[in-house]
Amino acid sequence: MGSLYPHYEEENYSSNTANLLNPEEFRRQGHMIIDFIADYYQNMEKYPVLSQVQPDYLAQLLPKSAPNIPEPIETILHDIQQYIIPGITHWQSPNYFAYFPSSGSIAGFLGEVLSTGFNVVGFNWISSPAATELEFVTMDWLGQMLGLPQSFLFSGTGGVAARDQMLAKVGRENMGKLVIYGSDQTHSKVAGLECKNFRAIKTMRSTAFQLSAESLRTTIRLDVEAGLIPAFLCATIGTTSTTAVDPIRSLSEVTKEYGMWIHVDAAYAGSACICPEYRHFIDGAENVNSFSFNAHKWFFTTLDCCCLWVKDPGALTKSLSASAEFLKNNASDSKQVVDYKDWQITLSRRFRSMKLWLVLRSYGVENLRNFLRSHVKMAKLVVPRNFAMVCFRVLPTTLKKEPNGCKKTVNASGKIFMTHTIVEGIYVIRFAVGATLTEDKHVIKAWKVVQETVGGMLATI
Amino acid sequence: MGSLYPHYEEENYSSNTANLLNPEEFRRQGHMIIDFIADYYQNMEKYPVLSQVQPDYLAQLLPKSAPNIPEPIETILHDIQQYIIPGITHWQSPNYFAYFPSSGSIAGFLGEVLSTGFNVVGFNWISSPAATELEFVTMDWLGQMLGLPQSFLFSGTGGVAARDQMLAKVGRENMGKLVIYGSDQTHSKVAGLECKNFRAIKTMRSTAFQLSAESLRTTIRLDVEAGLIPAFLCATIGTTSTTAVDPIRSLSEVTKEYGMWIHVDAAYAGSACICPEYRHFIDGAENVNSFSFNAHKWFFTTLDCCCLWVKDPGALTKSLSASAEFLKNNASDSKQVVDYKDWQITLSRRFRSMKLWLVLRSYGVENLRNFLRSHVKMAKLVVPRNFAMVCFRVLPTTLKKEPNGCKKTVNASGKIFMTHTIVEGIYVIRFAVGATLTEDKHVIKAWKVVQETVGGMLATI
Incomplete structure (x- = not known):
């Protein structure tokens, strides 16, 4: 040794x-x-x-x-x-079809390695101006690619700001009365507000699990009548269960009426919206308060890289700014710089924009669009789908009361990996295309594995 | 091209x-x-x-x-x-003495690069068993090195659990009455509780800015008399301003009396406590509910790597668990595995233990102790200090009412980088040794730069 x-x-x-x-x-x-x-x-x-x-x-x-x-x-x-x-x-295997993808790339990898090498802690501008400023540049590039309005710039944490903004209006003693809304398909781990004040509004298979403006309005009215205060709506573009899309424009009309904060969570499907033919999924984005998508899911950037745009960064910094003496410096005092510590809960901050910048430059906008299109195309199996995920099920008669039989057998083989969900009481398999190494042949093989497994189950009946 | x-x-x-x-x-x-x-x-x-x-x-x-x-x-x-x-x-420069160090190392770098290459999303056991299990192993290794009691295992987020645990006892309608305590030297960005319910208890230069059990008790009594509910104390080992050390044992006796959660924030100085001669700084650790230190500060592990031990993980998972259908799997159902998604606010989770494991193995316990000792030794300048940071000031008479004159001139030279703090109204320079590449000669040179700068200021009077 x-x-x-x-x-x-x-x-x-x-x-x-x-x-x-x-x-x-x-x-x-x-x-x-x-x-x-x-x-x-x-x-x-x-x-x-x-x-x-x-x-x-x-x-x-x-x-x-x-x-x-x-x-x-x-x-x-x-x-x-x-x-x-x-x-x-x-997760990088071409045979990975579970959850949502964690699609890596050489450029994303190199960017992460570079920030690891620099190992700077970018909590304020002076601690590494490039880390702060490259984040502006990259977020603006990406915001343009998504067709977000000019009023959207930079990143942070929407929920806390929404709560504090409303509390400033109605008084902190009313904290327990704030209500937040989403659909029963909303994926969220909500902290800081009491859970009994989260409304998971029912959606239906017949309307593709979209949250309707009508249901939202009805729910809000009941709360207002009960003396509660509607504060926040989380609309989702591409829900985790079935990639359902909430209609932003009509929902934002309701939230506007009640002076609520509306956030768009496009964690998975946001990336597809850089393609002109999918941009319509986020029509109405100019009316929302904040918009986020995870570049580490389906945008070839390694974990973690959550991009958040906020219309009024002041609402964030009012909630989250830290001003200990040891953080003071001329640049901050001049008010000419952004200190990202004031946009987040923690103080420490990684140099995350580097990897996203490398992805954008190494591949270019047109290729990135084509990459996403190729995944959507590969997911064109037997049933309609949004984006690059298919939900399907094996007919219950085949399954002898074991709805997860097919998935279990397939996953245990180690050949492919899929996950499931339950919607309207129905067990369905989620098959998410998007791993970087996946090619047509892998999807074809996967489908064959599923067919053979179901065939085997039929034979044993 | x-x-x-x-x-x-x-x-x-x-x-x-x-x-x-x-x-x-x-x-x-x-x-x-x-x-x-x-x-x-x-x-x-x-x-x-x-x-x-x-x-x-x-x-x-x-x-x-x-x-x-x-x-x-x-x-x-x-x-x-x-x-x-x-x-x-x-931050990796040998001439970096600002804030606290962000001490990188080859092993820490390699570990981060490996997790970036695997790019798994370790939110539950099945999503990559090794990511979950290596975290147990590494946290246990480190816990032993720190002499933490057997009852301390694994990681999470203490504050939310403390709040929810107390709310379960006193009822959610009393949320606004919870009070959290720390000293005026506590470094914290507290979310979820109202700021008017944070008590920054006064400390003094004459007692080295320690939070005294007496002051804590007095403050708590006033709150209880006012109908409020003491919920949480954050004690600090190595405050950001001056690396002050709160006395855990006597503080924990007070918190025990009131059934409060006591958390130890040893973000910076925790690492030094792996040396037997510094272990006394965390005497009483067996009485606390949670203990954290940042391996990315002064432990040769790249940003970010915050290690948290919690005595009762159930208090955490009760507050933070997520149980959407798409996350269900046999391993989780068996209750034989830990799903880290239930220990944190977000769902996604990086494979952070890899880099810490590589640091521990590549350098070994004895070297790691010696590395820390060498930094403490290098910081032995003119005044007493805890750990590897020195606070000093230039006598006000030299400064012509510009208390930051020396620091400003030195930093603008680009030769070294230091930051400052203000304690009891006195402006002092913080000189933190701990950058990995810093050797004796750099500290000697830095001290010379400071002396020459002050000399120049004297000459211009």
Whole structure:
């Protein structure tokens, strides 16, 4: 071991931290890791896409405490190959069709690696002007690609601002009366407001699980009559269950009437809206208060990268600004710069715009559109779909009361990985195309796996 | 340009996403990025540590919209060198002494790069068992190194749980009555509770800015008499201003009396407590509800990596669990696994334990202790200090009413970067040792820069 770590040769203990970032050692180990990951991508299809390990497998394999002396990178990489990779569910596999994609790319990877190398903490402008300013530039580029109105600039956290804006209007003593709205398809982990004040408004299969303006208005009226205060609506473009699309324009007319904050959560489907033919899904965006989409889902940018545009950043910074003495500096005092610490709950902030900027530059707008189109095209199986996800089910008569039988068998094979949902009491399989490495042939193979599995189930009846 | 991108040669537009993760192209560009970053570390001292750009410099240099066609990585790297690096404040520079360190290392870098390569979204066990289980292992290793009691396991978000636990006891209608406590040195961005219910208890220079149990008790008594409900205390080990240490044991006796949640925020100084000689700073840790420290500050792990131990994870998961149908799976149903989505506000979760695991293995416990000791030793300048930060000031008579004169001049030189604070009305410079590349010679040089600057100020009087 010693020979691999020349500075540990004489004795195993060192106190010279500068060696921890020695450029030549960095280069040597850095190249090793790149080859390791390249090999991982090369061998991807040899691994079962869904990890087949049993709970608690890893604690059995690893030591009970940290080593006292250094271990060489070769040993560590060997362990990762041996012990970690079998416990990975391969989101980058071409056979991954579960949840929503986590579509990586070389450019997204390089961008993340660069920010990791710089390792700056961009909480205010002075702490790395480029980190703040590249975020403006990139968010504006992307905002244009989505056709968002000029009034939308930069990022933050909508919910807290909506709450505080309303509280400023009605008084903090009314906090318990605020109500937030969404459909029963809204995916949200809501903190800070009491859950009994969240209305999950019913949607229906017959209207494609859209939240209708009529239902919203009816629900709000009942609340207002009961002395409550409508504060916030979360409309979704591409729900998690079935990629349903709420009609922003008609919903925003209702929220406007009541002076509510309306947020558009286009986490998954927002990316598709950079294509002119899908832009209509976010018609009415000029009427909303905030709009978000996750570039780490279906936009070739590695986890995590949530893009949020807010019409009135002042509503955010009023709720979230921090002004400890140690943060003060001339640039901030001049009010000529943005300090992103005031746009978020935490203080620390990663240099996330770098990877998004690299994705936009490395691929260009037209290719990005074509990439998304190719996924939508691949998802053209047997039934209608929005975007690149298909929901289908095996007829209940085939299933002998085991609605998840098909999915379970398919996933256990390790050949493909799909997930499910239940809508209107019906169990359906979600098949989400969007992994970067997926090509036509993988979808065709996947469909064959499903057919064969169902065939096998029929044969055993 | 075309020749660099063979698959764009015939026309500039592609729809084959598989090329975005082509292993050979990944290898080529990956090696380029490693060399780019290695060169960056090699040239680090040639750059002014504090970026010298003016507000809005970048928007002037970059195009107003995203390119339509792909740009080669060579062009992009050229632009990063030319336009981005001048806007970076070099947190990895050996001349960086501002805020708290963001101490990177080769192992931390490699770990982050690996998780970026795997790009899994570890919100539940099944989505990548290794991501969940490596987090147990690593947190347990680290917990042992800190001498935390056996009852401390795994991570999450303490504040929300504390609030909800108390609300369950006293009723949600009393939300507005909950009070949280800290000292006037506590660094916190508190959301979800009204700010008028945060008590920043006064501390004093004469008692090294510690929060005393006596002051806490007095403040709580007044609140209880006023009909309010004490809910949460945040004690700090190593405050941001002066690295003051609150006495956990005596404070925890007070919180126990009132059934409050006590959290220990050891964000910066927690790492030092892996050394036996500093462990006494967290004496009494067995009495607290939760304990956190940031491995990305002074523990050679890249941003972000906040480690949180909670005695009763049930208090967390009760507040934060998400149970949409699409998340259900056999492993979760079996209750034999942990789903980290239930420990945090967001659903998505990065594979953060990988980098911490690599740091622990690559350097080993004894070296890590020695690294921290070397920083503490380097900070041994003229005045007493806890840990590796020195606070000092230039005598007011030298400063002609410009208390920030010395810091301003020094930082503008680009030679070193320091920040300041104000305590008891006194402006003091904070000099935080801890950047990985800092060696004795850099501290000696920095001190000389300070002396020369002050000398210059004297001469101009």
